[in-house]
Amino acid sequence: MMAKTKTLADFLEELDSNAKLKDAYLNDAVATAQSYGLADEYVTLIKNKDWDAMTKRFENSDQVVKVHTY
Incomplete structure (x- = not known):
């Protein structure tokens, strides 16, 4: 059985x-x-600290994800 891929x-x-x-x-x-x-x-x-692109990954999703810029 394959392990579940961890998502962003x-x-x-x-x-x-x-x-x-x-x-x-x-x-x-x-x-x-x-x-x-x-x-x-x-x-x-993450390496590029491209928080805008990361946030856009969830725009057309039913998921609500907080993006922190630590």
């Missing part, structure tokens, strides 16, 4: 509720996103 929404939600993940993200955002298992396109958004 999963990462952002867990970042908001998991203190260890948040600390790791604040220390090295790119490495944390990579080790979490995010797709390269999302890691690039």
Whole structure:
């Protein structure tokens, strides 16, 4: 059985509720996103701090996700 792919929404939600993940993200955002298992396109958004593009990922979605700029 294949593990569920973690989405950008999963990462952002867990970042908001998991203190260890948040600390790791604040220390090295790119490495944390990579080790979490995010797709390269999302890691690039984080690396480039492209918060507008990240927010646009959810515009046509029924998901409400908070984007933090730590």
